[in-house]
Amino acid sequence: MSGKPREAELQSSATVMPLPSRLAANAAEGHGIVRNPGMALDLGFVESMRNVNRSALERRVGTLTKRRSIKADNQAAWLLRSISLMDLTTLNSNDTDERVRRLCAKAVYPLRRDLVEALGLGDTVIRPAAVCVYHPFVATAVDAVKGTGIHVAAVSTAFPHGLAPLSTRIAEIEASVADGADEIDVVIPRGLVFGARWQELYDEIKAFRAACGEAHLKVILGTGDLATLRNVTLASMVAMMAGADFIKTSTGKESVNATLPVGLAMVRAIRAYHEQTGYLIGFKPAGGISTAKVSLDWLVLMKEELGRPWLEPELFRFGASSLLTDIERQLEHHVSGRYSANHRHAMA
Numbered sequence: 135m136s137g138k139p140r141e142a143e144l145q146s147s148a149t150v151m152p153l154p155s156r157l158a159a160n161a162a163e164g165h166g167i168v169r170n171p172g173m174a175l176d177l178g179f180v181e182s183m184r185n186v187n188r189s190a191l192e193r194r195v196g197t198l199t200k201r202r203s204i205k206a207d208n209q210a211a212w213l214l215r216s217i218s219l220m221d222l223t224t225l226n227s228n229d230t231d232e233r234v235r236r237l238c239a240k241a242v243y244p245l246r247r248d249l250v251e252a253l254g255l256g257d258t259v260i261r262p263a264a265v266c267v268y269h270p271f272v273a274t275a276v277d278a279v280k281g282t283g284i285h286v287a288a289v290s291t292a293f294p295h296g297l298a299p300l301s302t303r304i305a306e307i308e309a310s311v312a313d314g315a316d317e318i319d320v321v322i323p324r325g326l327v328f329g330a331r332w333q334e335l336y337d338e339i340k341a342f343r344a345a346c347g348e349a350h351l352k353v354i355l356g357t358g359d360l361a362t363l364r365n366v367t368l369a370s371m372v373a374m375m376a377g378a379d380f381i382k383t384s385t386g387k388e389s390v391n392a393t394l395p396v397g398l399a400m401v402r403a404i405r406a407y408h409e410q411t412g413y414l415i416g417f418k419p420a421g422g423i424s425t426a427k428v429s430l431d432w433l434v435l436m437k438e439e440l441g442r443p444w445l446e447p448e449l450f451r452f453g454a455s456s457l458l459t460d461i462e463r464q465l466e467h468h469v470s471g472r473y474s475a476n477h478r479h480a481m482a
């Protein structure tokens with residue numbers, strides 16, 4: 135059961151569903167993702183996406199997760215990839231600078247040294263792609279991860295509800311960017327979706343994108359609040375048209391978090407947007423993703439639906455506060471055959 139994870143397995147394209155040729159060609163150009171500039175709001179295109187078949191999406195998810203064929207020896211490689219695709223997050227009312235510094239220390243050294251050695255990682259550095267914090271902790275996080283290549287994401291725009299004047303929400307983005315955040319996770323006011331107020335939603339997200347400047351924009355839809363997969367799909371389209379670099383499911387504060395059918399609806403919207411514009415949009419499921427097993431389900435979904443480029447941090451992230459703890463436990467089991475208690479894998 136023990137042994138070095140076989141990254142080669144993860145590279146295999148044997149089970150990847152063929153992508154439309156334009157998508158494959160664009161993806162093959164390499165890791166330099168051309169940023170989505172957005173496009174004019176095209177309500178005809180948005181509305182063309184309105185027929186969403188929930189049971190078909192659920193069936194597809196069922197098939198993907200049932201027939202998943204990640205062998206035990208290869209699971210460790212996939213789990214290491216899950217770590218590298220993570221926005222390690224703390225978004226609690228009792229966050230402090232000290233807690234954020236501890237989270238960042240965990241991001242810099244996510245695995246215990248004995249585990250790193252037992253996994254035979256050598257000099258390979260495995261780290262989360264980003265840490266994700268509230269605005270007041272951006273400067274602390276930037277300082278704590280300096281020189282590591284870990285990005286700092288700030289949740290802005292009156293997270294988690296997005297219910298503040300637009301000027302206040304834009305000022306929050308500008309403040310986070312000024313403090314050094316290079317990724318901004320914004321939330322949309324869900325009421326704009328219920329009212330099909332697509333022009334207002336588009337204008338707000340476009341203003342968020344402008345305020346971000348070079349920082350990448352992730353648009354959180356709050357899918358658990360949106361009631362239907364049609365709303366999720368249409369809001370996804372508007373967000374991408376307005377210039378989102380990523381679309382993200384949830385804040386982690388809704389009563390329903392990221393689910394695979396919702397993820398599949400968003401991924402299909404990403405595919406449609408690409409077919410129309412040629413741009414590659416990232417996807418971030420977030421909220422309630424706390425087990426290694428579930429992270430593998432998400433990776434299989436991305437690999438099968440969009441292909442290998444969406445297993446890179448430029449195009450895929452998990453937003454998660456406790457997933458790393460379970461992955462570490464599973465990796466420990468992989469090398470030792472035993473599970474340890476969660477407290478052996480301390481988080482923030």
Ligand SMILES: O=C[C@H](O)COP(=O)(O)O
Binds near residue numbers: 225386457
């Ligand atoms: O954006 C990330 C989420 O807030 C994290 O949610 P979680 O605490 O359920 O992992």
